[in-house]
Amino acid sequence: MGASVVIYGLANSAILMLAALGFSLIFGLSGVANLAHGGIYLLSGFVAWILVNKLGLPFLLAFPVTVAISGILGWLIYWVVLRRVRGMHLSEVIATFAVGVIILELFRYLGFVTFEFNIPVIMRGGTEILGVGIDYQRLIIIGLGILLALLLWFFAHYTKIGMALRGMAQDEYTALSLGIDSDWAAALSMALGSAMAALAALLILPLGIISINMGYEVLIWVLAVTVLGGMESTIGLIVASLLLGFAKTVTGTYFDPKYMEVVYLLSLVLVLAVKPSGLFGKFKELEERV
């Protein structure tokens, strides 16, 4: 039983981290809380399905095409919707949430509600680790999740573009005075974050079938992870994913699976009540500083 908790705890943690990477990237690098993340995640799944099943593209080709399309969509969301409310945080949240709902409900209106929407896994089959069976897809998610988290950290700390984006998030006016275009930076981070949402979708969605309500569920996951870990911290993202992933698995194994999904909401409430900036949040609330 213990081995199963360890292995599936890791798998669930990797799924959470992968899903939240794009959201964390956008917020950390541009200060925008992109609540359209769930809509973009789900749209990526449906786009991949259409490319494979209706246009006949092989999945290995549909994969990068879908990621590119989602990236372009993120770019467009910034220029068409967000640019007008830049700096007005509440308006940014409302606008992105509205975009996400429009995407999800548009798919529902178009009839994407049946059980046929499935995208293929990268590798079929499974293996046994410590006597516990696990599918290759979950192992790939664990491996790629760790790799992408490291790449994100490297990008944000050791590349010119990444540091420019972080500078913009920390102090926009100073960054502007140094010649960093805030609109360009924000649009780029939206594009990169949306591309990462697509990447997460194409790895996670093949575990089951695509369903529209997953777009809303993913939003709860990423909010729980980023709020718990701290909105601007990659380390926080990893630690929060591990905490929530294992909490979910332990709850299901030793208590009652009925409460597995409650851990996200409970963590949100507890963190906001006790330490609103999160475990590794850098920009502490005034109440925490005083």
Place this chain on the structure above:
Amino acid sequence: MVVFVLVLAVAIILTGCGGQKKDTTVVEVKPIILGVPTALGTIEGADSLRAVELAVKEINANGGVTVGGEKRPLKIESIDTRESEPGLPVHDALAAIERLITDKKPHALVVSSFRSEVLLSSMDLIGQYKVPNIITIAMTTEFEKKLQTDYDKYKYNFRMGLTSGYLVQYLSNIMEHIGDELGFKKVYIINQDVLWAEGTAGGVAKWFEANGWEVVGKDSYPTGASDFSSSLTKARQGGAQVIMPVFDMPQAGILLKQAKSMRVPALMAGFISPAASASAWNTFDGEVEGLVNFIFEIGPIPVKAVPQSVSFFENYGKEFGADRQSKLSGHGPGPSYDAVYVLVDAIERANSLDADAIVDALKKTDTKGVIGRIKFNENHQVIYGFDPAETAIGAAFQWRAPGVRIPVFPGIAAESKIELPDYMK
């Protein structure tokens, strides 16, 4: 120029006035309006509407409905109640039903409520407007109890779809069949944490305990759950020979895939909605092989012992295409198709469109349809059982390579015994 324009205008007006006289000898036949207020955004609702359309097309092609000495066509008026959407309040769904009734003035409603709480609430609305209402999707057993609390008010409601009570009965009998055929007596129950699934799983659990089975464990998962490893691990460690799933959520597909990857040596037998339609083999890339799944009402699975179920399945495919046929939902379409014919039969026997006359005729219904023999009990619920010559039936099938659904229960519908999947041999 002005004169020219005036002359032209007068000419146009006179031409319009001088048209052919209206042929007053042609009498317009008013159609009989059939209302379909349901969750059209669900596969059950959408497929049920299509089944109604198929029946209406057939009836109209044969001249329509004979009532009051004339033949009248049927006409469908549908409305999407959206009641399956997360967070939609019941009163919004009721408002949609009421709008359909007041705007389109249907002579009867078919398919109707998707959610049980909408059904129970709508019974008062139906009683207020006195419209015969044949329900084919919502499953609560509270329907029959409520009907009896004020029969004269609620008598306009009839149900032809399976109920959760009958679902418990079917699943129990399937398990008894598995026990008899394969000698299995240890089961793990995994169900969705919603009212109908909890009730069903709880009901079958009682049957297990009363009939010498060992329930190794029972877990409920919230809608949206994506990891079933804890239950599958416990099932494996507990030596469960059967896993009984009870789910209608899309994520239930993950359960099937995980069970395969975790190599749990147990027969999966129960109800997983995403794995019910013919297209599920391709959707799940064959990982449904060996699953024994239950279809609530036959029709979406053709059963040779009920020829009308075979012709319904074939005609649905001809009308809407092979793609839609392969995705036909296992709950709703069969009784929805039959509901139209039952209603037409009642109207013709009553020779009236008066609601009370239709209700009296419906009560006396005894006919054969896609779902088997159709008779209502004293609570206006179609009787389900195991012999289509006597009752309506549901059926269990097993998925076999290369993507075929083989009926395995009840005996009269079975075309094969249940086979152990390869991973259990």
